[in-house]
Amino acid sequence: MGSSFLVTTAIPDPGLQLLSDAGTVTVLPSPPDYETLAALCASGEYDVVLTQLRDVVDAPLLGSARVKGVSNFAVGYNNIDVDAATRHGILVGNTPGVLTDATADIAMLLILGTARRVVEADRLVRDGEFHGWEPELLLGRDVSGAVLGLAGFGRIARATARRALGFGMEILFAPRPPGHRLVSDEELGEFAGKVRQVFWDELVERSDFLSLHVPLNEQTRHLVDRAVLERMKPDAILINTARGPVVDEAALVEALRDRVIAGAGLDVFEDEPRLAPGLAELPNTVLLPHVGSATVPVRSEMARLSALNAVAIAEGRTPPHAVNTLTGT
């Protein structure tokens, strides 16, 4: 008998095909609420559940779950309590690598879009307010020569650095702030001599654009709070393509309103899909609906990887990308 898969939200080709080649697939008609997902996972009917970022897979759910694995359709897995999964002998898969460039493109787009006021400019044209070339219409700021500060220096931060170097930016980074292991010159590889490693405080104070590339965990939740925003340059712009809760969004709205910093480019929000009150009304922001990985080829690769992870876990093989290992189970 083949394996049995629960898919909380339909995924693109070839994901569902790979799953159905390996067994029975149940795709839920709409995203499940927490109780529904917990009950389905506890039913014993499924070998692996294929989840989305909005599916909360916490310790109580995992405690009652009768599944071999959870395959997340994302590189981030802050929606899953991985320690609890490990304790209960449940493997967790994710989809790293395939979305690195697409997400770095969105970081660069937000840098350019905030610098050159693209949302305001687009609105002006659509509103019929473009009356011809003017010397002082919608003046923005230069990206070339500006300091880009990268919080974190993993795959997506490096891909962003690669792009930003092409735009003539000066690049600083702080590895996984606050206060994490420094990156050796050897590990810098292609970036040796091109980017400079600094401590978190210097990164905050020197960046013209501060771009966040850290995973969400207890160390990084509200990493950017009012105190950090106040230490940024008054003309600095905050870019977030990582996870919303890394920023205290209410404090950000206040800081943008009070001109403590100049702008923000956000692809992620603290309580998606809700926005902090006031955020949508601020002109000095570019707001995207969490589309870092949203290209046709990337979503298809994510579907392939998450399905391969699910099938491998169901069949008792090592998945291509697991974020935990089970020893002694």
Ligand SMILES: O=CC(=O)O
């Ligand atoms: O945010 C998207 C992801 O983690 O893949």
